[in-house]
Amino acid sequence: MSLINKIDHAKVLDLTEQIPLDDDQVNSRTLVQRDDLSMTLFSVATDQEIGGHSAQGDAMVNILSGEAEITIEGTIYHLTAGQSIVIPKDARHALYAVQGFQMLLVVVKPD
Template identity: 60%
Template structure:
């Protein structure tokens, strides 16, 4: 069984090449969508924003290129290419493209029993 089937397996892949970064746009590409886990690539053009929202699980943002201002509750962090931040479950957050950025977002949610 294959669990990550949206990208090649047993092959070196540059995630930045799998999603285009374009001015004025926010785009996404889902890699894994399971009840307890999602993995999604995002590209956010300079000046664009993913507005305030909450997630049911812990959200790990791995910035692949550019730089994002990530606000968690009322604290803002600058996260640049090669850096990662974890947003705790249930915390309101938003992301702003200080410089157009690409990211891998991994959300780990509680397993429903």
């Protein structure tokens, strides 16, 4: 039984090729969805945003391409390809695409 069952196994992958970066859109592709863990690819077009919200677990944002402005509890962080940030459980946050970006989001929830 595969636990990561929505993406190829034993194959070298470029995650940026797994989620399109379309004009004027936010796209997502779920790789794993469990009660305690989720892994999702997102793409956010330039000048688009994922509005303010919170998560029921710690959320690790891994920027794969482009440039994002991530606001956590009122503090703004600028991230580019290859950079990551952990958003604490229940912290209000939002994401804005300074330049269209792709990311891998991993959320770890309490048991």
